[in-house]
Amino acid sequence: MKQLLYILSLTIILNGCNQTVQQTDDAHAHDAKIQLTEYSNIMELFAEADPLAVGQNSEILAHFTWLENFKPLESGDVTISLIVGTKGVKQTLSQPVRPGIYKFTLQPQVAGVGRLIFNINSENGETEIIVNNITVYDNKHDAEHAAEEIVVSETNATFFTKEQSWKVDFATGFPLTEPFGQVIKTTALVQSSQGSEIVVSAKTNGIVLFNSGEVLEGKDVSAGQSLFTISAGNFADNNISVKYAEAKSNYEKANADYERAKELAKDKIVSEKDLLSAKNQYENTKAIFDNLNKNFNASGQTITSPQSGFIKQVFVKNGTYVEAGQPVVVISQNKSLILSAEVNSKFAPVLANIKTANIRNIINNSSFSLEQLNGKVLSYGKAVNSDNFLIPVILQVENNGSFVSGNFVEVYLKTFTNNTAVTVPNEALLEEQGSFFVWVQVHPELFEKREVTIGGNDGLKTEIRKGISPTERIVTRGAMLIKLAQATGGLDAHSGHNH
Numbered sequence: 001m002k003q004l005l006y007i008l009s010l011t012i013i014l015n016g017c018n019q020t021v022q023q024t025d026d027a028h029a030h031d032a033k034i035q036l037t038e039y040s041n042i043m044e045l046f047a048e049a050d051p052l053a054v055g056q057n058s059e060i061l062a063h064f065t066w067l068e069n070f071k072p073l074e075s076g077d078v079t080i081s082l083i084v085g086t087k088g089v090k091q092t093l094s095q096p097v098r099p100g101i102y103k104f105t106l107q108p109q110v111a112g113v114g115r116l117i118f119n120i121n122s123e124n125g126e127t128e129i130i131v132n133n134i135t136v137y138d139n140k141h142d143a144e145h146a147a148e149e150i151v152v153s154e155t156n157a158t159f160f161t162k163e164q165s166w167k168v169d170f171a172t173g174f175p176l177t178e179p180f181g182q183v184i185k186t187t188a189l190v191q192s193s194q195g196s197e198i199v200v201s202a203k204t205n206g207i208v209l210f211n212s213g214e215v216l217e218g219k220d221v222s223a224g225q226s227l228f229t230i231s232a233g234n235f236a237d238n239n240i241s242v243k244y245a246e247a248k249s250n251y252e253k254a255n256a257d258y259e260r261a262k263e264l265a266k267d268k269i270v271s272e273k274d275l276l277s278a279k280n281q282y283e284n285t286k287a288i289f290d291n292l293n294k295n296f297n298a299s300g301q302t303i304t305s306p307q308s309g310f311i312k313q314v315f316v317k318n319g320t321y322v323e324a325g326q327p328v329v330v331i332s333q334n335k336s337l338i339l340s341a342e343v344n345s346k347f348a349p350v351l352a353n354i355k356t357a358n359i360r361n362i363i364n365n366s367s368f369s370l371e372q373l374n375g376k377v378l379s380y381g382k383a384v385n386s387d388n389f390l391i392p393v394i395l396q397v398e399n400n401g402s403f404v405s406g407n408f409v410e411v412y413l414k415t416f417t418n419n420t421a422v423t424v425p426n427e428a429l430l431e432e433q434g435s436f437f438v439w440v441q442v443h444p445e446l447f448e449k450r451e452v453t454i455g456g457n458d459g460l461k462t463e464i465r466k467g468i469s470p471t472e473r474i475v476t477r478g479a480m481l482i483k484l485a486q487a488t489g490g491l492d493a494h495s496g497h498n499h
Helices: 002-029 140-148 162-166 240-266 272-295 345-353 479-488
Strands: 034-039 043-049 058-066 077-084 087-093 101-106 112-122 125-136 157-159 171-173 176-179 183-192 197-201 206-210 226-231 300-304 309-314 327-332 336-344 354-361 367-369 376-380 390-398 408-415 420-425 430-432 435-443 446-457 461-466 474-477
Touching: 034 125, 043 125, 058 077, 058 112, 058 162, 077 101, 077 125, 087 101, 157 479, 183 446, 226 327, 240 272, 336 345, 336 408, 345 354, 345 390, 354 376, 354 390, 390 408, 420 474, 430 479, 435 479, 474 479
Parallel strands: none
Antiparallel strands: 034 043, 043 058, 058 101, 077 087, 077 112, 112 125, 157 446, 171 474, 176 420, 183 336, 183 408, 197 327, 206 226, 226 300, 309 327, 336 390, 354 367, 354 408, 376 390, 420 461, 430 435, 435 446, 435 474, 446 461
């Protein structure tokens, strides 16, 4: 009898365990969510919602992201409206539960197909996002089963939550269909343009004397600023100080003689001929003295900066002897730069079709288009260089602070074409063992890794010949971060949604 009671008791316990497991499985099976993704011209909406059923409360967790920088909506009033036919319900929240995340609760009143309308009022203005074809079911059971039938493929996909993407440099966008012609990759030497760089030369023989200890390469200077003096006061021959003193004495004497002659001429004491002779002598000595006085003084020549800019190069040291005409210093403005590139002679037939270029700074890996730098193609060679049998191509750009004269940059010369191609930013591409991939957005928190076949590269964008279409949204910034999230292998798909 005891054995029978034990068996009955064990059966009851086991049945109880089976019932608990079954309830857990049922609860998990009906924990389905529906994902909603929609865009306005300035904002992205991604929401996870409970299936909508008449008379049942449905929680809607909405994530709002600015498309300008892919950062969250941190404050503002958001109103959600569910409209089915002529009836609707709505709720307004004045602030998010966390930056970018608003948690709504709606109770639909009628069944049917309707739409969700989100009205956002923030410091950046007002915007509206409409999600169409929202189905409200008659009962909770039908709503949950309908949500379960919506299968989102997670094959070869990785979760990357909105809260993760908001914290990093991240963006998505569509591939572009645009003209993409032949690209010639080469290097170019960065040089200051001829109009922005001036070589200052000595105008007399003498010894260089620095006026201060700040005549240093890279030092900023202003137009007319005194830099140093060239003195020849101790020279026996060709002494500029003696010449200056002589010219000043002759000028002062001629000026006095001329003034006296003018007074005597009024009383007819001095003839007109003598007055003209005195005037001529005065003007000659004045011209000689003014010329010396402009460039020299009693101690020698004062070297001043002819323009605002910086000291690019100093050719002399304090106390060095220089001769007239010898370069002393180079003053550069560094605003306009010349990029001197050279290409293989096989490209000679297409050089006339070069209309623009992209430039990559090797030092900091930043890239710019010729238009971003207000640049232009100045010229290209009509013959090869006899030293290296290459053809020169000269570009002019404005310096945005990223380039240093004397360094080398990578240049992608782009030819004009009528052919179009699908292109993506270079940052969107991942390379693994010679193969290339992009992340295709399934929804704003799930991304599929897709292999692509690439074509040309213009330094900013890469041609995609196979693998994606222009209608598929891809990750354009932050692709490597998703790869790192994939490598961890343990990211909870809902880790950012427990609010």
